[in-house]
Each structure stands twice: as structure tokens, then as C-alpha cells.
Amino acid sequence: MDINKYKSHDRILVAVDCIIFGFDGHTLKALLIKRGFEPEKGNWSLMGGFVSKEESTDEAAIRILYQLTGMMNIYMEQLFCFSDVSRDSAGRVISVAYYALINIAQYTDQLQADHEARWFPLDQIPQLIFDHERMLGMAKERLQQKASSHPVGFELLPEKFTLPQLQNLYEAIFGMPLDKRNFTRKILELGILNKLNEKEKQSSRKGAFFYVYDKEKYSRLHHEGVKFI
Amino acid sequence: MDINKYKSHDRILVAVDCIIFGFDGHTLKALLIKRGFEPEKGNWSLMGGFVSKEESTDEAAIRILYQLTGMMNIYMEQLFCFSDVSRDSAGRVISVAYYALINIAQYTDQLQADHEARWFPLDQIPQLIFDHERMLGMAKERLQQKASSHPVGFELLPEKFTLPQLQNLYEAIFGMPLDKRNFTRKILELGILNKLNEKEKQSSRKGAFFYVYDKEKYSRLHHEGVKFI
DNA sequence: CCAAAAGTGTTTGTAATACACCCATGG
DNA sequence: CCATGGGTGTATTACAAACACTTTTGG
Numbered sequence: 001m002d003i004n005k006y007k008s009h010d011r012i013l014v015a016v017d018c019i020i021f022g023f024d025g026h027t028l029k030a031l032l033i034k035r036g037f038e039p040e041k042g043n044w045s046l047m048g049g050f051v052s053k054e055e056s057t058d059e060a061a062i063r064i065l066y067q068l069t070g071m072m073n074i075y076m077e078q079l080f081c082f083s084d085v086s087r088d089s090a091g092r093v094i095s096v097a098y099y100a101l102i103n104i105a106q107y108t109d110q111l112q113a114d115h116e117a118r119w120f121p122l123d124q125i126p127q128l129i130f131d132h133e134r135m136l137g138m139a140k141e142r143l144q145q146k147a148s149s150h151p152v153g154f155e156l157l158p159e160k161f162t163l164p165q166l167q168n169l170y171e172a173i174f175g176m177p178l179d180k181r182n183f184t185r186k187i188l189e190l191g192i193l194n195k196l197n198e199k200e201k202q203s204s205r206k207g208a209f210f211y212v213y214d215k216e217k218y219s220r221l222h223h224e225g226v227k228f229i
Numbered sequence: 230m231d232i233n234k235y236k237s238h239d240r241i242l243v244a245v246d247c248i249i250f251g252f253d254g255h256t257l258k259a260l261l262i263k264r265g266f267e268p269e270k271g272n273w274s275l276m277g278g279f280v281s282k283e284e285s286t287d288e289a290a291i292r293i294l295y296q297l298t299g300m301m302n303i304y305m306e307q308l309f310c311f312s313d314v315s316r317d318s319a320g321r322v323i324s325v326a327y328y329a330l331i332n333i334a335q336y337t338d339q340l341q342a343d344h345e346a347r348w349f350p351l352d353q354i355p356q357l358i359f360d361h362e363r364m365l366g367m368a369k370e371r372l373q374q375k376a377s378s379h380p381v382g383f384e385l386l387p388e389k390f391t392l393p394q395l396q397n398l399y400e401a402i403f404g405m406p407l408d409k410r411n412f413t414r415k416i417l418e419l420g421i422l423n424k425l426n427e428k429e430k431q432s433s434r435k436g437a438f439f440y441v442y443d444k445e446k447y448s449r450l451h452h453e454g455v456k457f458i
Numbered sequence: 459c460c461a462a463a464a465g466t467g468t469t470t471g472t473a474a475t476a477c478a479c480c481c482a483t484g485g
Numbered sequence: 486c487c488a489t490g491g492g493t494g495t496a497t498t499a500c501a502a503a504c505a506c507t508t509t510t511g512g
Contacts, residue, residue, distance in 0.1 A: 010279065078310060096312070181467080201511095206463060392491085408476075432489095
């Protein structure tokens with residue numbers, strides 16, 4: 001299969017690492033694992049793995065995410081390729097980082113136990129191995145960029161969500177409080193949400209109406225470059 | 230040196246490809262080469278090369294750009310990692326693409342001849358090998374994003390430039406005409422240009438004043454996120 | 459009846475856009 | 486004196502930001 005004509009060039013180990021974001025209704029979190037092998041065994045790390053000859057880095061990232069979460073069809077995007085010669089203390093490894101947005105409610109605790117994984121609020125991240133902190137920092141920035149012009153926030157929410165939940169999410173992503181009235185107006189004016197005749201009654205006496213995101217309506221919009229915030 | 234503990238994982242050829250942008254005062258161009266080896270020998274291609282075990286992809290990109298242009302300290306930024314299994318017809322090669330902005334006037338024609346390189350206006354790009362057209366397309370988008378919030382345009386101009394030249398550049402980057410008065414006002418209000426007492430007299434009878442970009446003034450600005458256009 | 463969160467409009471300031479004429483010069 | 490491109494100001498519009506009270510309901 002690999003009838004490689006490029007003799008005499010170095011071959012390098014290629015890995016992918018996944019920054020997995022989740023939102024619990026109040027706080028934005030990242031899923032980290034206790035690394036199970038040397039070097040740095042037992043230390044907190046992003047979920048990662050090596051890329052095989054028969055798969056693209058995208059495919060490897062999907063595979064690795066599935067191992068940790070059991071989830072498919074997850075929103076995921078390439079972040080950056082990290083390639084410093086000594087980024088990995090055990091050898092020359094280039095890592096392509098991906099960030100993923102998942103609905104934390106769908107995440108099964110079983111898998112969490114299997115992999116010694118834990119959700120950490122973004123402001124309480126422990127020390128991470130190698131250059132994983134830099135990866136996470138870059139992922140936060142990219143998520144902010146992305147969320148300000150594309151409807152990625154909905155990937156982090158359950159199908160039905162309330163406006164206060166949505167606002168909490170955007171506040172968590174941007175790390176700043178937003179004005180309730182301005183937020184509501186702007187998001188509703190986009191015309192991409194459908195209001196349901198049903199209320200969420202857990203978090204308040206009055207109850208907040210549920211909404212669903214309408215992908216169709218969004219795709220009929222000014223493709224590429226709507227302002228979300 | 231490579232005391233690699235990760236046995237039994239695939240090692241893969243890693244390349245970098247460079248999208249090199251240049252501006253001649255009127256048109257935005259990309260530097261392409263006639264590929265000198267098989268496969269696809271003789272076809273138009275981005276300048277590229279393989280990453281060795283002893284260098285990062287950044288370092289490889291700098292090295293490759295130097296080979297083609299003889300220039301150092303060039304503005305360059307990682308674009309994306311392209312990793313489809315069959316993107317290269319001759320074997321499994323992952324490519325990390327970089328885009329570079331150079332002052333076309335400093336570019337020596339000698340090197341152009343040596344490498345069978347040519348500048349192509351962005352709207353007259355010939356067919357390229359592999360996924361290089363996709364790389365170039367993505368680079369154009371990224372340059373637009375970047376140029377709308379960071380002072381990268383100056384990388385493409387000579388040290389002394391006129392406001393009409395600067396406007397031409399932004400029009401070329403964004404592929405749209407801009408209003409002269411609005412453009413001038415906005416760019417001067419940023420306070421990052423110094424006007425010289427000297428005029429460029431080639432392109433008009435009246436002559437246009439030269440300006441220089443003042444990096445210091447910019448760095449005293451609202452770090453990250455000034456609107457340029 | 460009260461505590462707690464949901465819902466709802468208006469005003470003000472700021473930035474983006476549209477637009478047209480005079481100036482300086484070389485030939 | 487005229488053709489060419491350089492330089493300049495204002496009025497309008499749209500968007501962002503600030504801001505406070507009423508509604509609902511479970512306890």
C-alpha cells in the first residue's frame with residue numbers, strides 16, 4: 001500500500017490530542033485523564049493517541065474521542081499542530097490538537113471511571129503534562145472566536161435549553177457577564193431558535209421557556225459571518 | 230538522541246508547504262514553483278519540503294522559505310495540518326502548511342530562476358498538485374481574517390509606502406473596493422503610521438506622501454483585537 | 459406574601475457608510 | 486491648460502451599550 005517514493009527522509013511519530021469541552025449549565029469544563037503509561041504516568045493530561053498510517057488525523061481524533069466518550073458525530077475542529085523537538089520528553093512526537101464540544105449530559109460516567117477521567121472547570125485546571133496547557137489555552141481562544149461568529153454554542157447544550165442557560169454558556173465561554181436584555185434580543189433577532197410551549201422548572205419558580213436550535217433557519221442565513229455576540 | 234519509548238507505533242513522513250504571498254503595489258500574488266521531482270514533476274506546486282527529526286515544523290518552514298527566497302525574519306504563520314491518507318499520490322505524507330508575507334521588492338530574481346518559480350496573481354492560479362489549491366484557498370481566508378485585526382499588511386509593503394498603496398493592498402486582500410476617505414480616516418486614526426516629508430512621484434503627477442509603520446505605537450495599543458478594516 | 463429568577467423597551471453613544479469637490483503637478 | 490491621481494469633511498444610519506421594573510410561582 002505505502003509504495004513510498006520518498007526514501008531517505010525522516011519518519012516521525014504523529015499524535016493527536018483532544019481538548020474536550022463540556023458545559024453543565026453553569027460552568028464550562030474540560031475533560032482530562034490520568035495518563036496511564038510512561039512517561040508522566042499518573043499525571044493529568046489531555047486525551048490523546050497516535051495516528052496510524054491508515055488514517056488521517058481527523059479520523060484519529062474521532063477514534064480517540066470515541067474511546068473516551070463512546071460518542072460519535074461530535075463537533076470537532078483542528079486547532080494547531082505542535083511540533084517542538086522536545087515537547088514530549090520520551091521522543092520526537094508531533095501532535096495535532098483538536099478541540100471538541102460535547103453535551104455533558106450525554107456523557108456516561110462509566111467511561112469516566114474506566115479512563116480515570118474528570119471534568120475540570122476551566123479556572124481550576126491542574127498542572128498538565130508536556131505542552132497540554134498551551135493547547136488548552138489556545139483552544140479557549142479559538143472557541144471564543146468561533147462562538148462569536150458561528151452557532152457552535154448549541155453543541156454544548158442539550159437539545160432543549162432555556163435562554164438563561166444559553167446566556168450562562170456564552171458568559172462562560174467569554175468569561176464575562178452579559179446583559180440579559182441585550183443578549184436575549186440579539187439571539188432572538190437572529191431567528192434561529194424555536195420557542196417551545198414547555199418550561200424548565202428546576203432552576204426557578206417561574207420557570208423558563210425551552211428553545212431548540214433550528215439548523216435549517218441558520219443555513220438560510222448570510223452564510224459565514226453572523227455576529228453571535 | 231531519540232531514545233523513543235513509544236515502540237510499535239507508525240512513523241509518518243511529515244512535510245511543510247509554504248503559501249508565499251507578495252504584493253507588487255497593485256496585485257496580490259503567490260509564489261509557485263515547478264516541481265523538480267517525481268511524482269508530479271514539472272507541475273505547479275507550493276514550495277515545500279520534509280521535516281527532519283531535529284527540527285520543528287516552524288523551523289522547517291523557515292528553512293524552506295530561505296531556500297526559495299534567501300530571506301530571513303519573514304512573517305510566517307501556521308495555517309493547518311493536511312493529513313488525508315491519499316493526499317500525496319506517492320505515499321503517506323502529512324503536510325503542515327504555513328503562509329508567509331513578503332515584500333516582493335526584496336525578492337531576488339536569481340532565486341526565481343534557480344527554482345523555476347513564478348509569481349501568480351491570485352485570480353490566475355494554475356492547476357496545482359495534490360491538495361495545494363485547498364491550502365492556498367484556506368490561506369487567503371486566513372490572511373483576510375488576520376489582516377482585519379492585526380497589522381500584517383505592512384509585511385507585504387516596502388518600508389516606505391503611500392496611503393493609496395496601502396489601500397490597494399487591502400483591496401487586493403479582501404477582493405473588494407474600499408472607500409478612499411473612510412479608509413484613510415480609519416487607518417490614520419489608529420495612530421500607527423508616521424508621515425514622511427517625502428513623496429512618491431512615479432504613479433501620479435501630484436505625488437503621494439510616504440508613510441512608515443510605527444511598531445512601537447501599535448504595541449502601545451489595545452493589544453489583540455484592533456479593527457483594521 | 460415573599461424570595462428568586464424570568465421576561466421585557468427605550469435611550470444614548472459610537473462606529474460604519476455613503477457621498478463630491480478641490481488640489482498639485484508634469485507634460 | 487488639462488489630465489491624472491491625491492487629498493479632504495459631513496450627514497445619515499445602524500449597531501452596541503446602559504439601564505429598572507413587572508411577572509410568575511412554590512414555599
